[in-house]
Amino acid sequence: MAPVPYDIYYQDENYFGDPYPGLRDFFDTYPHKGHVLDLGCGQGRDSLHSARTLxxxxxxxxxxxxxxxxxxxxxxxxxxxxxxxxxxxxHADIHSWDMQGDYDIILLDSMLHFNRKDIPVETALVRKVADKLGSGGILVNFMIAGARREKYLKKILDEQCPWNVLYDDYTDYPDFNATYHRYIAQKV
Ligand SMILES: C[S@@+](CC[C@H](N)C(=O)[O-])C[C@H]1O[C@@H](n2cnc3c(N)ncnc32)[C@H](O)[C@@H]1O
Known part of the structure; x- marks a missing residue:
């Protein structure tokens, strides 16, 4: 299989470190467990944490x-x-993958940046996820904090359908000394 950019980072270490406190807190306390889809799971820090709670x-x-x-x-x-x-x-490309299966929680962690060149493909991904979730399904998104990208995410989600926002706040990311935006919303 041809190598892809992240292979080299993952080869020798747990590259992204531990899940954010804000992600652990959600999976540890959210009462309605379900089938989770982690799009762009990397080495699986979040998949593993959510699987432990399930x-x-x-x-x-x-x-x-x-x-x-x-x-x-x-x-x-x-x-x-x-x-x-x-x-x-x-092993699949999340942009072209025809989402099969029923998922209660779809997770995107560090997959959206909304930099100018990424906007079309990332917008299409968000729309695909929003479309795939059934009523009551949960979108969990973590991305590096930034007023412009946070506003854009909410805009494209709200254009698609109504959401009940469960979390719209920030979490520390101690491994990278950064702050991440946590947006967790339930499709109405
Ligand atoms: C910034 S990392 C985030 C990894 C993981 N979500 C986390 O937070 O630990 C981006 C991940 O997305 C994967 N990726 C990038 N483009 C992808 C695509 N089109 N389809 C599937 N995975 C992709 C990369 O291989 C990498 O593992």
């Missing part, structure tokens, strides 16, 4: 992680196996 809920829910880095997916699979967690991985 596993402890013992309700047979699953996590699916999708990425183009086979290196990251292999590491994620190995860790999931070692902890006996139900995580499925899929």
């Amino acid at each position: 596993h402890s809920a013992r309700q047979g829910f699953t996590v699916t992680g999708i990425d183009i880095s086979q290196v990251g997916l292999d590491q994620l699979s190995a860790l999931a196996r070692s902890e006996e967690l139900d995580v499925m991985v899929l």
